[in-house]
Amino acid sequence: xxxxxxxAIPETGGIANPPVIILIEPQLGDNIGKAARAMLNCGLVDxxxxxxxxxxxxxxxxxxxxxxxxxxxxxxxxxxxxxxxxDLNRVYVTTARTRDAxxxxxxxxxxxxxxxxxxxxxxxxxxxxxxERTGVRNEHIAMADAVVTVPLNPGFTSLNLAxxxxxxxxxxxxxxxxxxxxxxxxxxxxxxxxEDLERLFVHLEHELYESxxxxxxxxxxxxxxxxxxxxxxxxxxxxxxxTLRGMIVAMRGGKYKxxx
Amino acid sequence: xxxxxxxAIPETGGIANPPVIILIEPQLGDNIGKAARAMLNCGLVDxxxxxxxxxxxxxxxxxxxxxxxxxxxxxxxxxxxxxxxxDLNRVYVTTARTRDAxxxxxxxxxxxxxxxxxxxxxxxxxxxxxxERTGVRNEHIAMADAVVTVPLNPGFTSLNLAxxxxxxxxxxxxxxxxxxxxxxxxxxxxxxxxEDLERLFVHLEHELYESxxxxxxxxxxxxxxxxxxxxxxxxxxxxxxxTLRGMIVAMRGGKYKxxx
Numbered sequence: 001x002x003x004x005x006x007x008a009i010p011e012t013g014g015i016a017n018p019p020v021i022i023l024i025e026p027q028l029g030d031n032i033g034k035a036a037r038a039m040l041n042c043g044l045v046d047x048x049x050x051x052x053x054x055x056x057x058x059x060x061x062x063x064x065x066x067x068x069x070x071x072x073x074x075x076x077x078x079x080x081x082x083x084x085x086x087d088l089n090r091v092y093v094t095t096a097r098t099r100d101a102x103x104x105x106x107x108x109x110x111x112x113x114x115x116x117x118x119x120x121x122x123x124x125x126x127x128x129x130x131x132e133r134t135g136v137r138n139e140h141i142a143m144a145d146a147v148v149t150v151p152l153n154p155g156f157t158s159l160n161l162a163x164x165x166x167x168x169x170x171x172x173x174x175x176x177x178x179x180x181x182x183x184x185x186x187x188x189x190x191x192x193x194x195e196d197l198e199r200l201f202v203h204l205e206h207e208l209y210e211s212x213x214x215x216x217x218x219x220x221x222x223x224x225x226x227x228x229x230x231x232x233x234x235x236x237x238x239x240x241x242x243t244l245r246g247m248i249v250a251m252r253g254g255k256y257k258x259x260x
Numbered sequence: 261x262x263x264x265x266x267x268a269i270p271e272t273g274g275i276a277n278p279p280v281i282i283l284i285e286p287q288l289g290d291n292i293g294k295a296a297r298a299m300l301n302c303g304l305v306d307x308x309x310x311x312x313x314x315x316x317x318x319x320x321x322x323x324x325x326x327x328x329x330x331x332x333x334x335x336x337x338x339x340x341x342x343x344x345x346x347d348l349n350r351v352y353v354t355t356a357r358t359r360d361a362x363x364x365x366x367x368x369x370x371x372x373x374x375x376x377x378x379x380x381x382x383x384x385x386x387x388x389x390x391x392e393r394t395g396v397r398n399e400h401i402a403m404a405d406a407v408v409t410v411p412l413n414p415g416f417t418s419l420n421l422a423x424x425x426x427x428x429x430x431x432x433x434x435x436x437x438x439x440x441x442x443x444x445x446x447x448x449x450x451x452x453x454x455e456d457l458e459r460l461f462v463h464l465e466h467e468l469y470e471s472x473x474x475x476x477x478x479x480x481x482x483x484x485x486x487x488x489x490x491x492x493x494x495x496x497x498x499x500x501x502x503t504l505r506g507m508i509v510a511m512r513g514g515k516y517k518x519x520x
Contacts, residue, residue, distance in 0.1 A: 011415050030290070038423055040416045066418060102497055103445050109434065110441025150430075151439040155271050156300045158326060163298055166423050167430060170410075174369065179411040181370025185363050237362055 011070060013043040013176055019115050020046040020126035021165055022084050022091075024140065027053045027132050033064025033072070034162035040068035042169030043176075047075040048084045048126070085143065089123040093136050093144035094164055096157045101138070104146040108167045111148050112175035127168050132161050189237040196241045201228055203245055207252050271330060273303040273436055279375050280306040280386035281425055282344050282351075284400065287313045287392050293324025293332070294422035300328035302429030303436075307335040308344045308386070345403065349383040353396050353404035354424055356417045361398070364406040368427045371408050372435035387428050392421050449497040456501045461488055463505055467512050 012018045021039055026032050026049060036047055049056060056077045065072045078084040085091050092111060106114065111127075118125055127148065130136030141147060150159065150167055159167075192200075205224050214220045236244070249255065272278045281299055286292050286309060296307055309316060316337045325332045338344040345351050352371060366374065371387075378385055387408065390396030401407060410419065410427055419427075452460075465484050474480040496504070509515065 011413060013413065034420055034423070037418075037420060041412045041419055041423075043413045066420070068416065101445070102449070102495070102500070105443050105445045107434075107439055107441050114442075147445070151437045152301045152433060153271060153273065153303045156328065158297075159301055160294055160297060160326070160422075162420075163294070163301075163423065163426050166426060170427060170430075173412060174367075177411045179367055181367050182374075183365050185361070185365045185407070189362065235362070240362070 011040060011043060011045055013173070015043065015119060015176070017119055017122065017124050018044050018046065019119065019168075019172060020044075020048060020088065020124070021168075022048045022050065022126050022128040023052075023161070023165075024050045024081065024128065024136065025053060025131040026129075026161065029054055029058035029060025029062075030064045031132065031161045032058060033061035033066070033068075035165040036061065036065040036071035036075070037068045038162055038166035038169055039071050040065075041166070042173040044169050044172065045071055045074065047071050048078060049075055050078045050081055050084045052077065081140065081143065085126055085128070087124060088126045090118055090125045090145045091128055091143055092125070092146050092148050093128045093130075093140050094148045094150075094168065095130070095136050095141065096149065096159065097135075101141050101147075103141065103144065106146055106148045108148060108150055108171040111146075111168070112171040114146075115172055116175050129161060129164055184235055186237065189239050192236045192238045192241045196238055197231070197236065200231070200241050200245055204248055207248050211252065271300060271303060271305055273433070275303065275379060275436070277379055277382065277384050278304050278306065279379065279428075279432060280304075280308060280348065280384070281428075282308045282310065282386050282388040283312075283421070283425075284310045284341065284388065284396065285313060285391040286389075286421065289314055289318035289320025289322075290324045291392065291421045292318060293321035293326070293328075295425040296321065296325040296331035296335070297328045298422055298426035298429055299331050300325075301426070302433040304429050304432065305331055305334065307331050308338060309335055310338045310341055310344050312337065341400065341403065345386055345388070347384060348386045350378055350385045350405045351388055351403055352385070352406050352408050353388045353390075353400050354408045354410075354428065355390070355396050355401065356409065356419070357395075361401050361407075363401065363404065366406055366408045368408060368410055368431040371406075371428070372431040374406075375432055376435050389421060389424055444495055446497065449499050452496045452498045452501045456498055457491070457496065460491070460496075460501050460505055464508055467508050471512065 021035065021044055023032065023035065032049065032052065039045065039047060052058065056075065057072070062069070062072050092106070115125055128136065128140060128144065130140060148168065150164070152159065201224075204227065208214060214223065231244075281295065281304055283292065283295065292309065292312065299305065299307060312318065316335070317332070322329070322332050352366070375385055388396065388400060388404065390400060408428065410424070412419065461484075464487065468474060474483065491504075494500075
């Protein structure tokens with residue numbers, strides 16, 4: 001239940017038996033290559049081609065893989081559908097439309113944790129994609145443990161083959177990484193402390209007063225609050241506070257000394 | 261703050277001001293066309309091209325759009341980056357690598373609810389993609405309210421342009437639909453009732469007994485339980501129960517009558 005090749009390559013994110021991608025009767029080498037590229041983007045390396053129209057290897061596939069040579073070079077070609085899935089424990093089939101079959105239906109997002117879970121048990125799984133023009137046939141649906149359908153604009157559901165492969169791979173990869181959906185990128189710098197900010201505000205308010213900015217004394221507290229809100233919203237770093245204070249000093253005709 | 265054209269086309273899922281996609285210096289018409297196709301897959305219709313290398317319109321783009329003519333025909337071309345975003349309230353920039361800038365960083369999955377939320381307020385938003393080879397430049401990052409980075413295989417992060425557009429569009433569309441991650445597709449039929457199943461089991465167990473299947477009487481209850489587990493796991497429909505009962509009758513040399 002282990003895959004020596006998979007285990008040996010770091011491209012799979014440390015997974016020994018990542019899901020296999022099976023393309024039935026793929027046509028354009030461009031699409032095969034772009035599918036291979038999308039696979040490697042997502043840590044998938046085992047590509048199987050059943051009756052590729054233009055033969056194999058395929059120059060256009062290699063060119064469009066854009067460096068995903070490990071996928072292209074190790075791709076296997078099969079004559080019969082059954083042989084391409086013979087060693088797999090589970091097969092999932094992508095389809096754009098509902099079929100006349102009693103099957104579990106996953107979204108790519110729902111499939112990903114299912115794949116992670118069965119792969120973690122050591123099972124070998126594959127996701128099968130039908131021919132570009134016609135999609136999978138009913139015999140492929142019958143081979144499958146479950147089908148996968150991408151929720152898309154109902155007025156235009158026809159996905160390019162490589163795009164469909166990407167969406168399966170994308171969700172597979174996302175289910176294995178722990179990246180926050182949102183973060184503030186600070187690089188080498190640190191957020192300003194509240195003391196930094198207070199000194200900036202006091203400095204700014206003083207210079208605004210001195211320069212005659214506050215024409216109506218009664219409006220001054222409210223105006224000062226509004227200005228504080230602007231800068232508090234900006235997630236300023238320590239360095240940016242120093243820059244702003246330098247700007248104030250310069251505009252008031254002075255020369256900034258950081259110890260101010 | 262409204263977009264008359266957007267409001268008029270059902271392809272956007274009823275959204276009057278769906279996010280705009282901006283491609284800076286796109287090269288191959290193939291990629292522009294596939295990006296347009298991916299956009300329409302996801303209810304996005306407003307494509308803007310800044311200095312497209314091979315001019316516009318582009319035959320290859322139209323061919324690769326595979327019917328997403330509404331996107332191609334309405335695409336706008338700009339000479340200056342600033343003009344392409346001038347009417348937008350917010351701009352998000354996709355980038356593969358961390359930059360030397362203090363910015364919020366979204367994943368596509370994190371960006372989608374943000375986009376939904378600001379679009380719902382009537383704001384006009386855009387997602388900007390840099391040139392294929394080099395990606396966005398620092399000046400584009402500076403134009404942006406936030407950056408978007410797709411978590412991918414760190415050993416191979418280079419995404420095809422159309423694939424990158426697809427992932428942004430995919431998450432945008434998913435954030436607006438309510439499709440269960442997993443469902444059992446039953447089509448026109450209904451799950452069997454527990455009574456259907458009980459009658460099947462009693463029937464099967466009786467015929468197995470009669471045919472001499474249970475060689476060791478002591479093992480019979482356990483074996484019967486195992487067999488019930490197999491069929492209980494199958495989520496049988498009413499029709500499938502009838503089929504199975506017909507199979508039993510036939511194998512025992514009889515002729516099935518549904519009222520049995």
